[in-house]
Amino acid sequence: MDFTGIAREISSRSNISVSPKDVERLFGALKKTKLPWELIDLSDFPVPSVFETMRVLHEKGLVLISDRGFKLTRKGKEVANEVHPVEDISCSMCDGRGINLEGFSQLEKRFLKIQTRRPKAIRRFDQGYVTPKTTLSRFAFSYERGDIVGKEIIVLGDDDLMSIVLGLSGLPKRITVVEIDERLTDFIESTAKKEGFQVDVERFDLRHPLPREHTRRYDTFFTDPPETLKAADAFIGRGISALRTPGSAGYFGFTRREASLRKWHDVQRMLLKYKIVFTDIIHNFNEYINWGYEEETRAWRLSPIKVKPKKNWYRSALYRFETLPGFRGNNKDYNNENIYEDEESSTT
Amino acid sequence: MDFTGIAREISSRSNISVSPKDVERLFGALKKTKLPWELIDLSDFPVPSVFETMRVLHEKGLVLISDRGFKLTRKGKEVANEVHPVEDISCSMCDGRGINLEGFSQLEKRFLKIQTRRPKAIRRFDQGYVTPKTTLSRFAFSYERGDIVGKEIIVLGDDDLMSIVLGLSGLPKRITVVEIDERLTDFIESTAKKEGFQVDVERFDLRHPLPREHTRRYDTFFTDPPETLKAADAFIGRGISALRTPGSAGYFGFTRREASLRKWHDVQRMLLKYKIVFTDIIHNFNEYINWGYEEETRAWRLSPIKVKPKKNWYRSALYRFETLPGFRGNNKDYNNENIYEDEESSTT
Numbered sequence: 233m234d235f236t237g238i239a240r241e242i243s244s245r246s247n248i249s250v251s252p253k254d255v256e257r258l259f260g261a262l263k264k265t266k267l268p269w270e271l272i273d274l275s276d277f278p279v280p281s282v283f284e285t286m287r288v289l290h291e292k293g294l295v296l297i298s299d300r301g302f303k304l305t306r307k308g309k310e311v312a313n314e315v316h317p318v319e320d321i322s323c324s325m326c327d328g329r330g331i332n333l334e335g336f337s338q339l340e341k342r343f344l345k346i347q348t349r350r351p352k353a354i355r356r357f358d359q360g361y362v363t364p365k366t367t368l369s370r371f372a373f374s375y376e377r378g379d380i381v382g383k384e385i386i387v388l389g390d391d392d393l394m395s396i397v398l399g400l401s402g403l404p405k406r407i408t409v410v411e412i413d414e415r416l417t418d419f420i421e422s423t424a425k426k427e428g429f430q431v432d433v434e435r436f437d438l439r440h441p442l443p444r445e446h447t448r449r450y451d452t453f454f455t456d457p458p459e460t461l462k463a464a465d466a467f468i469g470r471g472i473s474a475l476r477t478p479g480s481a482g483y484f485g486f487t488r489r490e491a492s493l494r495k496w497h498d499v500q501r502m503l504l505k506y507k508i509v510f511t512d513i514i515h516n517f518n519e520y521i522n523w524g525y526e527e528e529t530r531a532w533r534l535s536p537i538k539v540k541p542k543k544n545w546y547r548s549a550l551y552r553f554e555t556l557p558g559f560r561g562n563n564k565d566y567n568n569e570n571i572y573e574d575e576e577s578s579t580t
Numbered sequence: 581m582d583f584t585g586i587a588r589e590i591s592s593r594s595n596i597s598v599s600p601k602d603v604e605r606l607f608g609a610l611k612k613t614k615l616p617w618e619l620i621d622l623s624d625f626p627v628p629s630v631f632e633t634m635r636v637l638h639e640k641g642l643v644l645i646s647d648r649g650f651k652l653t654r655k656g657k658e659v660a661n662e663v664h665p666v667e668d669i670s671c672s673m674c675d676g677r678g679i680n681l682e683g684f685s686q687l688e689k690r691f692l693k694i695q696t697r698r699p700k701a702i703r704r705f706d707q708g709y710v711t712p713k714t715t716l717s718r719f720a721f722s723y724e725r726g727d728i729v730g731k732e733i734i735v736l737g738d739d740d741l742m743s744i745v746l747g748l749s750g751l752p753k754r755i756t757v758v759e760i761d762e763r764l765t766d767f768i769e770s771t772a773k774k775e776g777f778q779v780d781v782e783r784f785d786l787r788h789p790l791p792r793e794h795t796r797r798y799d800t801f802f803t804d805p806p807e808t809l810k811a812a813d814a815f816i817g818r819g820i821s822a823l824r825t826p827g828s829a830g831y832f833g834f835t836r837r838e839a840s841l842r843k844w845h846d847v848q849r850m851l852l853k854y855k856i857v858f859t860d861i862i863h864n865f866n867e868y869i870n871w872g873y874e875e876e877t878r879a880w881r882l883s884p885i886k887v888k889p890k891k892n893w894y895r896s897a898l899y900r901f902e903t904l905p906g907f908r909g910n911n912k913d914y915n916n917e918n919i920y921e922d923e924e925s926s927t928t
Contacts, residue, residue, distance in 0.1 A: 239826075249826075251825070251826040252827050253825075253902065256726065257726055260726065315726075316729035316730065317729075318726070322679065323674035325671055325672070325674070326676075328678035329678065330676035330677065330678045331671060332670060332672060372669060375669070376668075376670070378601065378663075378664045381663075477600050478587075478599040478600065479599025479601025480601070493859070493902055494904055496858075496859075500848070500857065500858060501849075504849050504852065507845070509841045509845035510848060511844075511861065512862070513858055513860050515678075554841055556597070556842055556845055557597065557842075
């Protein structure tokens, strides 16, 4: 099968860079599922391109599309049989995150209870939060790396409730949250009061430069930017300018569901220019809970099959980096610019 | 404690960039061990800087050095008590690699038996090979990513015996090995004959450009370069020039035992210029077996305490990347230049 030719056709039709490997993986995924959201999860490239690929494969007589899902035709099956089956062989104990949560069972218990009362995701702020196990794993991971104990930590946008896990642990020296959504700032503040930990919470729109009292003040930051280059620059760039010394750590999530590997490349180059160094990139570390407003999204409109997702299908990689001597962040003001949408995004 | 000041002093004395975070971690490690090689394993920064740090701490009255190891003084203990304890909380099932080996038990059994007869590491070629579990995990990891089944694969330098695991699996379409050490090429060839798999083995010095019959011919490569910038450029650059289409995959190991995070940054920037994108960086994925010629190395000469390592202490991260449209490799000829040593290296 000419995957290179198909990849070229899809890249040009969807205006998103798709590789022969992406198309091949999609065929492997079609052997496992007929449902659109699971297909995206397994194929691991941007939503608009996956759906465009299904249209192309339909036109070529390789796939049938019905209300019940996608189905390989006999011709399609012949192609699929040549390719590698998509299998999940990630470690069943840590779900591929590589981290042992056993030492944190009390923290886990308390956080699991608290987060049941959390505000739901809303579309207005492009929210979509991770499973509590993801937040706990992110905490354990950064704990192991020495980025938590006795550290001053800032969380830029906190719908994943990192600040609550940090606060419950009692380990950081100081925790600051900047977050645009009042429901979340209220929830974090009232939880802190009830559970008896300190956290400075501030309502803030990350399109604006970080106030001076937060620059060069922290050892560690966490953020989960929307997946455009500009939003990554704004959110992660603010994070870097909040850091104090070389060897400070930044954490962010970045998905392939809304970002091609070309965009990943652009983000990597952009961030290296700020004089940071990537120390870890962990595939599918972050698992997001289906946010409930699927029908309002571009992804839904693009889908050739209108069914709600049953399983969690949106995942992202966890990036960790450290600052080097001479590092600098981004304090450009984006004012009210829409930095949240591009060709590849689809969940707003 | 002024970790920033100490870091600056060590950076200038050892001519290697060391961060306050590195120094802090070393104090955390000193709470766990008094042995030099374990200290380096836990501290996770270059050997020459770790030993230089111990000298500085000794001068400052924070550490005692004797034949039995390092020992924190009372003043040193006060500093250590302020810092984060270094703990291994990586998943006990997958050792933090995130990969499940259960599906490969037959392969594991066969490989474990075969590798017992392998040639030992020799200093002449800067050899040091990984544990068989590391090689098997590397295989499983790349299998999951779709880089093995039906693929044409080249291994550039193969003291880790990747080609044997690949051959035993029966899954790749084609396997090529280029390797300088005749003992290894002989061992791989005779194993292939005995076990009945195909592999093309060629004696080759990676300082020279890859012959034309190997360029743009493969889907996947594996390599484990010496840790200088030039050797990384040569080995990984040859790998990239061996790849065929966008979406091809490259794997390499890179340690912090012989490379500062500044060098990591330089390697990352250098490789991004070849139009690749990093998809995974997994900390401590590769565990090396103590190579036996420790006393002949620079690391030994630098160590203030002359004891042989008891446990494996040399680890490196596993990097995976994919090529993007317009990617290119490095086919510069280094002739007989010594590209294997720099300020930060110490195991040759």
